[in-house]
Ligand SMILES: Cc1ncc(COP(=O)(O)O)c(C=O)c1O
């Protein structure tokens with residue numbers, strides 16, 4: 001890959017026209033705020049197609065994609081086996097409104113891969129998965145209170161849209177208007193990695209806490225890594241007080257290992273929310289856990305949860321093809337090495353340019369924070385120089401590297417990315433850093 005000549009922002013006339021058209025009929029011109037470029041200024045770039053590690057915009061500019069549709073595309077765009085599986089499924093019907101065997105096949109693969117999951121229910125999005133897991137936890141325990149952590153994002157579930165990460169954080173609405181106070185009255189928000197706070201809250205409210213939900217590696221305030229002490233405290237306190245521990249692995253599931261963050265860490269949550277990769281880029285979500293908990297779900301049990309397109313055959317087929325590829329040709333070791341090279345190279349380049357920074361990384365998920373402070377929770381993430389991030393973002397974009405459009409999002413490397421492309425990215429980053437950003 002050759003580094004693209006520097007483009008100016010006005011060199012994307014077709015994207016500009018497409019955005020104007022979209023804004024007339026779609027709020028803000030986008031169907032999810034995280035893509036709106038609100039954190040970096042300027043206009044979102046409209047894509048025409050994806051090819052392997054690349055995105056190609058309407059004006060024909062190619063970008064090395066470091067987002068992968070915010071996580072799902074670990075195998076890159078239009079992977080031939082995923083395309084073939086989805087097409088074959090589409091040719092036999094888009095949706096049946098009745099069970100099909102692909103649902104069991106994908107569920108079996110999830111159960112086999114994720115040690116703590118004995119049963120799993122498919123949904124159509126990660127939001128639904130998180131929302132449903134909370135409902136089941138409340139139903140199973142007969143308690144109402146839930147604990148979440150500032151900066152974690154679990155989709156746009158009312159009860160969890162408090163101090164939320166991702167686009168809500170980027171665009172300054174971590175507590176969204178439209179969420180009635182009643183919906184969040186039972187949500188306790190704590191600081192990520194703060195064991196003392198966790199202990200204090202359980203001491204006071206332990207008997208009424210249904211569950212604790214967290215991203216076991218956070219991607220939605222930028223990448224934040226849990227300490228071992230924090231993970232141990234989560235497991236011990238939830239067990240002690242009879243609350244359920246829910247890992248939201250919508251982003252980390254099958255990304256950090258074939259089995260997610262919990263397999264990497266050897267952790268055992270009671271429930272897990274999944275999405276993204278298990279649908280191979282098609283709309284999907286899932287939640288699962290121990291049989292005794294999952295048997296609370298209707299029609300096996302009394303907790304209602306449903307979906308017209310849940311277990312959609314095309315999404316199931318794409319998910320099966322993706323997991324099959326990940327199981328048979330595990331990319332995780334290579335991804336870890338490649339992403340380490342990327343992050344070490346970025347850090348060296350930033351140091352040479354005297355730019356204060358931190359890089360957090362687990363496997364192929366990473367964030368370059370423009371701050372001198374170690375980032376391990378939302379407050380430290382917020383010390384970042386977001387104006388500098390914005391200049392870095394546009395400098396890289398104009399050189400053909402598509403990074404998340406917010407300091408408070410994780411970036412991803414895909415399995416089809418090559419070492420030569422990482423070398424090119426590092427050359428581009430050095431150029432951008434030395435341009436005085
Ligand atoms: C950790 C996490 N949970 C839940 C969600 C919600 O998933 P979806 O956007 O598919 O509703 C996301 C991403 O948006 C996520 O990153």
Ligand SMILES: N[C@H](C=O)CCC(=O)O
Pocket residue numbers: 032033034035070071153166167220251409
């Ligand atoms: N950070 C979000 C998901 O992980 C971004 C995706 C979105 O909300 O559009």
